[in-house]
Amino acid sequence: MPGVGSRGPQLAPASRARRCRLHCTANAGGGTPVAKNSILVVGGTGTLGRQVVRKALDEGYEVRCIVKPRMNPADFLRDWGATTVQADLTDPTSLPATLVGISAIIDCATARPEESTQKVDWEGKVALIQCAQAMGIKRYMFMSIFNCDKHPEVPLMNIKAATEQYLAATALDYTVLRLCGFHQAVIGNYAVPILEDRKVWGTNDDSRTAYMDTQDIARLTLAALRNDACNRRTLTLAGPAAYTTKEVIEKCENLSDSRAQVSTVPTWLLKGTRGLLRGADWAKDAADRLAFAEVLAGNEAWTAPMEETYALLGVDPASITSLDDYLQEYFTRIMKKLKQVGATADRTNFYV
Structure with missing residues (x-):
C-alpha cells in the first residue's frame, strides 16, 4: 500500500x-x-x-x-x-x-x-x-x-x-x-464573503475546476447504485464547464453588484508555509491541508468528459445544473431577501 x-x-x-x-x-x-x-x-x-x-x-x-x-x-x-x-x-x-x-x-x-x-x-x-x-x-x-x-x-x-x-x-x-468540486463550496468560499464584505482568498494561478451541484452528484450516485454496469468501475463526475478562481469571483461580483476584497496568496507561499508547518508535530494536519491547496493552485484542469458517463447512467446532460445557473438562482434569492429587509451597504444580515 x-x-x-x-x-x-x-x-x-x-x-x-x-x-x-x-x-x-x-x-x-x-x-x-x-x-x-x-x-x-x-x-x-x-x-x-x-x-x-x-x-x-x-x-x-x-x-x-x-x-x-x-x-x-x-x-x-x-x-x-x-x-x-x-x-x-x-x-x-x-x-x-x-x-x-x-x-x-x-x-x-x-x-x-x-x-x-x-x-x-x-x-x-x-x-x-x-x-x-x-x-x-x-x-x-x-x-x-x-x-x-x-x-x-x-x-x-x-x-x-x-x-x-x-x-x-x-x-x-x-x-x-x-x-472535482461542489457548487456549494463556491458559495461558502466566495459568494458569502463578498456579500459580507469580507476578504476573499485566491491564488495567482490558472487552475480550473468543473464544479457540480451536490444534488446532481447525489442523483448520479443513486443512478450508479442501480446500474450493474457500474460495478467495479471508477467514474469521474465533473460539471459542464471549468472555471478559474478569478472567473468565479468575477461572477459573484457581477451577480451581487459588489466588489470583492481579494487577497491573493502566491503558490510559492503555500509551499513555503507547508514546509514550515511540517516541521512541527502540532501543525502536521494543517500542513497536510496546505498540500491539497498546492494541488488546487497548480495550474491543473479539474474536469473530465462526461458524455459516456451520462449515457451509462441514463442522465440527460441538460438536466445538470451549471455553475452560472446555480449562482444566478442563489443571488436572485439573496438579493430579493436583502430588499425585503431593507439592507443597503451593510450586507451582514442577508441570512435574515
Missing part, C-alpha cells in the same frame, strides 16, 4: 483489524432476507452526504445514517425519514451493528478539519470495508477525489487512492466516484 512519507496510510494494526473481523462475523449470521433498497450512508450530515440521504429517501430507499455522538445533532436526518445509529469510524467495534439489514453502503465521509485523516479516512474506511465483506454487503459506493492517484504527495489524495486500491482487491461490487 502506498505511503506519503511519514504521514502515509498505515494499515490498522493486525489485532485491531482482526477484532473488527471477529465482530463482523459474529453479527453476520442470520438467514433474514435483506431488503435491496436498504442503504447505509456514511457522512450523512456533510455537504454531499445530506443530499444523498434526501435523494435516496425521495426515491423510496430505506436510509440509515451513521452519526457520531456530538454536540451538533442530526435531527434533520430523522425529520426527513432516515434512521440514525451512533457509531464512529475510529472505533471499529461500533461498525458491525450499523450494517445489519443493509444491502449497500454509500460512503461520503471524510475527516473534519479537527480530525485525523489517517484514523478516519484510512483506518476507519479499511475497518468499514472489512465489515462490509464479512457481512455480505452487496454494493459499496466510495466518494473519492479527481486525479487522487497522481498526487501521492498530498496525504488525503494518497489515502483516497490507497482506499481505491484496497477496494479493488476485495470481492465487493464497488463503484468509485471521483469528484
Whole structure:
C-alpha cells in the first residue's frame, strides 16, 4: 500500500483489524432476507452526504445514517425519514451493528478539519470495508477525489487512492466516484464573503475546476447504485464547464453588484508555509491541508468528459445544473431577501 512519507496510510494494526473481523462475523449470521433498497450512508450530515440521504429517501430507499455522538445533532436526518445509529469510524467495534439489514453502503465521509485523516479516512474506511465483506454487503459506493492517484504527495489524495486500491482487491461490487468540486463550496468560499464584505482568498494561478451541484452528484450516485454496469468501475463526475478562481469571483461580483476584497496568496507561499508547518508535530494536519491547496493552485484542469458517463447512467446532460445557473438562482434569492429587509451597504444580515 502506498505511503506519503511519514504521514502515509498505515494499515490498522493486525489485532485491531482482526477484532473488527471477529465482530463482523459474529453479527453476520442470520438467514433474514435483506431488503435491496436498504442503504447505509456514511457522512450523512456533510455537504454531499445530506443530499444523498434526501435523494435516496425521495426515491423510496430505506436510509440509515451513521452519526457520531456530538454536540451538533442530526435531527434533520430523522425529520426527513432516515434512521440514525451512533457509531464512529475510529472505533471499529461500533461498525458491525450499523450494517445489519443493509444491502449497500454509500460512503461520503471524510475527516473534519479537527480530525485525523489517517484514523478516519484510512483506518476507519479499511475497518468499514472489512465489515462490509464479512457481512455480505452487496454494493459499496466510495466518494473519492479527481486525479487522487497522481498526487501521492498530498496525504488525503494518497489515502483516497490507497482506499481505491484496497477496494479493488476485495470481492465487493464497488463503484468509485471521483469528484472535482461542489457548487456549494463556491458559495461558502466566495459568494458569502463578498456579500459580507469580507476578504476573499485566491491564488495567482490558472487552475480550473468543473464544479457540480451536490444534488446532481447525489442523483448520479443513486443512478450508479442501480446500474450493474457500474460495478467495479471508477467514474469521474465533473460539471459542464471549468472555471478559474478569478472567473468565479468575477461572477459573484457581477451577480451581487459588489466588489470583492481579494487577497491573493502566491503558490510559492503555500509551499513555503507547508514546509514550515511540517516541521512541527502540532501543525502536521494543517500542513497536510496546505498540500491539497498546492494541488488546487497548480495550474491543473479539474474536469473530465462526461458524455459516456451520462449515457451509462441514463442522465440527460441538460438536466445538470451549471455553475452560472446555480449562482444566478442563489443571488436572485439573496438579493430579493436583502430588499425585503431593507439592507443597503451593510450586507451582514442577508441570512435574515
